[in-house]
Amino acid sequence: MTVTQLIRRIAALILLCICIWSWVALGAALALDWPRDVLVITVFAAAFSTRGGALGRGRSARLDGARQSRLAARPLHRGAGVSAGAPASLAVRAAGLAGPLAFALSVVAAAQMAGAGAVLGAGLAGLIAIAAFVLMAWSLRRHALAGRERLPTPERAALRFQTFNVVWVVAFVLSFVFAAPLAAEAEHGAARFAYLAAPVAALTVLVAEFVRMIVLADEMERRQHITAVAIAGGGLVAAAAFWGVLEAGLPGLPAPQGWMLLPAFATLYAPTLMILQRGRA
Numbered sequence: 001m002t003v004t005q006l007i008r009r010i011a012a013l014i015l016l017c018i019c020i021w022s023w024v025a026l027g028a029a030l031a032l033d034w035p036r037d038v039l040v041i042t043v044f045a046a047a048f049s050t051r052g053g054a055l056g057r058g059r060s061a062r063l064d065g066a067r068q069s070r071l072a073a074r075p076l077h078r079g080a081g082v083s084a085g086a087p088a089s090l091a092v093r094a095a096g097l098a099g100p101l102a103f104a105l106s107v108v109a110a111a112q113m114a115g116a117g118a119v120l121g122a123g124l125a126g127l128i129a130i131a132a133f134v135l136m137a138w139s140l141r142r143h144a145l146a147g148r149e150r151l152p153t154p155e156r157a158a159l160r161f162q163t164f165n166v167v168w169v170v171a172f173v174l175s176f177v178f179a180a181p182l183a184a185e186a187e188h189g190a191a192r193f194a195y196l197a198a199p200v201a202a203l204t205v206l207v208a209e210f211v212r213m214i215v216l217a218d219e220m221e222r223r224q225h226i227t228a229v230a231i232a233g234g235g236l237v238a239a240a241a242f243w244g245v246l247e248a249g250l251p252g253l254p255a256p257q258g259w260m261l262l263p264a265f266a267t268l269y270a271p272t273l274m275i276l277q278r279g280r281a
Contacts, residue, residue, distance in 0.1 A: 037177045040259065044173050047263030099136030100166075103129055107170055137163045157216035161209050168209065172202035176259065203262070224276045232268035236261065 028042075110125035144151060144159050151159065175198035183195040214225045240256075247253050 040177055041173060043260060043263050044169065047267045099132050099139055102132035103136055103166070106132055111174060133167065153216055154218045154221065157213045158221075161213040164209065165206065168202050168206040172199050172206060172262075175199040175202055221277075224273060227276060228269050228273040231272045232265050235268050236264055239264075 106125045106129035110122045110129060113119075113122035113125060140159060140163055144155060179195045179199055183192045186192040186195060214222055214229075217225060243253075243256060247255065
């Protein structure tokens with residue numbers, strides 16, 4: 001087993017542990033009736049860790065296939081073989097493992113410190129999150145380039161969405177969690193409106209970037225994305241209708257809230273897209 005393969009397996013294991021932990025935390029939040037803010041965070045953590053694992057697995061396989069094809073087609077000069085690219089690949093994979101973990105942990109720490117009133121600690125954690133995001137973005141781009149000078153438009157759009165998607169999801173969750181209490185304490189109507197508009201703005205940008213990625217994708221990937229969207233959307237509609245039927249017969253059932261639609265869609269969409277893209281190198 002090479003060092004690169006070891007790093008990949010460690011990354012996959014860590015992501016699997018994060019996914020399992022997030023779903024366990026979500027179950028505990030539901031069973032123990034934890035506060036609404038904790039429930040919101042655990043729901044989004046479970047949904048988007050599942051989404052990240054499903055999409056990352058398929059994308060990594062396609063990029064590795066493209067990289068191997070280009071390296072095989074590239075002529076060798078003066079004994080400089082494929083092994084010459086191994087250190088760079090190792091550095092990219094190590095950054096790809098450390099960047100997302102540091103970003104996630106520092107964002108959580110910043111949110112907790114901000115809630116506790118530790119402004120200095122929250123600012124330091126925020127700076128670490130920014131540095132980790134830069135490292136993560138560099139790793140994603142270097143891995144996507146796979147020896148090329150420039151990415152084609154479809155891959156550039158997909159890379160942009162993958163890079164900044166996590167930022168807008170975190171912005172939406174944090175603004176959604178803190179918007180209501182801050183708006184309730186605001187004295188002026190403009191400030192109250194700004195607090196309530198923050199999660200709407202983050203969600204709007206998130207949806208716009210998602211649509212942009214699909215529109216700029218090549219024909220085959222666009223068809224796969226649209227099919228996955230149709231299946232996930234249809235599944236949500238069917239689940240809502242089924243739950244409505246249950247509510248009519250069992251009035252004591254809890255009513256699902258609107259903010260749950262986004263993580264539910266992500267949970268259905270990503271595995272569906274992974275299955276559709278299976279086998280494509």
